[in-house]
Amino acid sequence: MTLVPHELDVRPILHDGGEPFSVILQAVGQLGPEQALRLLSTFEPVPLYAVLAKKGFDHAAREIGGGDWEVMFTPSFAVAGTGQNELAQPAPDSSSPHGWPEPSRHQDNRDLAPPEPMVRALAALEELRPGETMSVLLRREPVFLFPELGKRGHEWRGGFEADGKTYRLLVRKAIGKEEAA
C-alpha cells in the first residue's frame, strides 16, 4: 500500500529568514516506508536533491506560481547507492577553467537573504573533497565571500550571466596544505 505523501511547507521558515534544512531532514527521517515527501518552497531547492538522492529519493520539481516550487521526493531504490544523479552530470552551461574538474555540486542561492548564500556555500565546500569544484548561483557578486574563500586556500572564478541578474560562481576546493594556511 502506498502512503499519502507527507506535506512540508517551508515557505514560512524561508520568509522569516530561517534555515529549513534541519526541518526537512527531520521530516524525511519520519517518513514511512515508500512514503513520499511533498515539499513546498520559495525557490527550487536544488542543493537538497543531492542530499536526498543519497538517502534514496528521486525528485520531481515544478514551479507553482508566485516563484514558489513544489518538489515531490519519492523513494527510489534504483538510485540509492549508485552515487549518480543528474547533479553529478556536467551542467551544460558551466564553463570550468582549464584543468578544473566539472562541478560535483551545484547550489542555487539566488533567493536567500544575505548572508545565507555565503553561509551555505561555505558549509557545502567543507563537504567537498580537495580539488573538487562547486558551482553557485547568486543574485550579486559575493564580495564578502571572496576573502573567506581566499583564507581557506580555495580558488574561484565568477561573473554575471548575460542578463545581469545571476552571478555564476565556480569554486575549487583547496588541495592539501593550502587550506590550513
Next chain:
Amino acid sequence: MNGVSLSRWTMSYFTAALLALLGTEVLMVAGFGFPSHGIQAPETLVLVHLVAVGWLSILMCGALNQFVPVLVARPLVHPELPVVALALLISGLACLLVGFLRMAGYPVGALPWLPLGAVGLTAGFALTIWNLGRTMWTARPIGLPAWFVVAGLVSLAGVISLGTIFSLALGGWTTNSTLMRLTSAGIPFHAALGLGGWLTFTAMGVSYRLLAMFMLAPEEEHRTSRIALLTGSASILVLLVGGPLCLLILERSATHPLVISLALATVSLAFYGYDIIRLYRTRRRQRIELNARMAAWALGGLGLATILLLVVTISGEIDRRIGAVAFLLAFGWLTGLGLAKLYKIVAFLTWLECYGELLGRRPTPRVQDLVDEPRALPWFWLYFGCVGAASIAALLDGSLAFQIAALGMLVATAAICKQFISIRTLGSVPASMLPDDAVARLRLFLPILQQSRR
C-alpha cells in the same frame, strides 16, 4: 572579482557618531539652541553642526567606507585613510563648535576656532571624497545606487566649500565683499546641500540597495529610479551653480534657484517614494526584520517633511517654520533611518568579524541571533513617537513640550545604543555558540577580533 574586507574603522565612526547624537539630544533637553533660541543663534549653530556633522555626516562617511566597496565590488583604494579622516573630522568639528560657543559669548579663549574647524572638516571630508571617489572610479561603469552616492559627494564638496567661506568670514579672516555676500545670503544653500544633497540623496541611493537586499525584493533598475537620480542631481546642480550665479553675478536674491531646486527635489522624491513602495510591495520576504520596518517609518518622516516643506514654502511661512521642517528631516528621516540600519549593519559586521572564519566548520549563530528585536522594538517606537511630538512642538513654538519630547528621544536613543553594545558584545548569543577567543568587551568600537589571531 574582488573581495571586500571589513572596513577597520567603521565601528569607530559609528561610535563617534552615536556619541554626537546623544550629545545633541542632551543639549535639546537642556533647552540649548532651537527652538529656545533663534534659528540662526550661535547656540542653534552648535546644535545643528553637532547633529549634521557629528552624528549624520560621520555616520554616513563610516557607512560609505564600508558600503561603497560593496556597491561597486571593489575594495577601498586607500583602506588606511578613514582613520585619518575621522581624526580630522572630530577635531575639526570640536574647533567649529568651540568657535560657535565663542560667538555666543562663552569664554573659550581667543584661538581662531572657526577657521581651524573649517581646516579640519575640509581636510577630513576631502580625504573621504577622494578615497570613495577613486574607489568608484576604478569600478567604472557603476550602477544606479553608486551614482546617487557620487551626486551626494559632489553636494558635500559644495557644503564644505560654503562652510569654509562662512568660517573665514565669521572668523574675521577675510573681508572680501564676494565672500561676505555669500556668507550673508548663502546659508540656505549650505543647509539644502547638506541636509538634502549630501545626506538625503546619498541615503536614498544606499537605501535602494539595502532595502532590496534585506527584503529579497527585485533589484532591477527602473526608469523611475533613473528619473529620481536625474532630477535629484539637477536639483543639486541648481543649488551649486544657480546660488552663486544669482548672488554674485546677477546680484539678485537667492529665491529663484532655491525654488527651482525644491521643485526638482520634489519630483525626485516622488519617484523615489514610488520606487520604495514598489520595493516593499514586491518583496519576497513577508515578515521583514526590524531594520526594514523602522526604515518604513523613517521614509514616512521623509514624505511628511517634504510635504511640510512645500506647504510652508507656498504659504510664505518658510522663515518661521524651516526649523521644524529641518528637525523632522534630520531626526524623523535621517536619524530614524540611521538607527534602523545601524541595528542591522552592526549585527552583520560583528557576525562577520566573529564567525567569518568559522562558517561551515562548526555551528555558528545567524546574524539574527545577535539581536533581540522584541527588546529593541519598543525603544524605536518611543523614538519615533517622540520625534513626532517634538516636531509638532517645534511647529507650534512650544519650547517646553519640545524639551520633554527630546527627553523621550534621548532615553530611546540611549536604550537603542545599549542594544548596539549588546550586539557588539554578543550578549544575545548562547554561550555554546560564542567564538573561542572572543574579547568583545575590549573592542566595542574597533573590530572585535583581528583575523590573524584565530
